[in-house]
Structures are given as structure tokens and as C-alpha cells.
Amino acid sequence: MNCPLCGKDSNCGYNQADPASTRCWCFHASFPPEIFEQIPAELRKKACICQTCLEQFRMNPSRTEIS
Ligand SMILES: [Zn+2]
Numbered sequence: 629m630n631c632p633l634c635g636k637d638s639n640c641g642y643n644q645a646d647p648a649s650t651r652c653w654c655f656h657a658s659f660p661p662e663i664f665e666q667i668p669a670e671l672r673k674k675a676c677i678c679q680t681c682l683e684q685f686r687m688n689p690s691r692t693e694i695s
Pocket residue numbers: 631632633634635636677678679680681682
């Protein structure tokens with residue numbers, strides 16, 4: 629699964645075949661709601677944002693040039 633913001637591998641450990649899987653770091657991270665506005669609607673809640681994009685967004689939330 630690739631990060632919807634940068635297109636790189638998000639290293640998401642979430643297994644879509646097993647909805648009970650909570651192994652991914654993203655289950656324990658808090659995402660600012662604004663970051664989801666930068667994800668194409670069809671990818672929201674499907675693709676995992678990578679840690680790099682989350683950190684970049686936290687450091688500079690007004691930047692929209694992550695692509
Ligand atoms: Zn990313």
C-alpha cells in the first residue's frame with residue numbers, strides 16, 4: 629500500500645483482509661483532520677499516510693505542496 633500523499637510505500641501494517649488487524653503504527657498515531665483533506669476522496673480511510681508525511685504536516689500544516 630502506498631502513501632496517498634507522496635506515493636511512496638507507507639509501510640502500513642494494516643491488513644485489509646483482516647479488519648481486526650491493528651498492527652500498523654497508524655492505529656496508534658493521531659492524525660490532524662486537515663491532513664485528510666489533502667487525500668483524494670477515493671483514497672480516504674483506505675490508504676495509509678506514511679510517517680514522513682504526517683511529520684511534515686505537523687511541522688508545517690499550511691504547506692499543501694506535498695504531492
Ligand atoms: Zn507519504
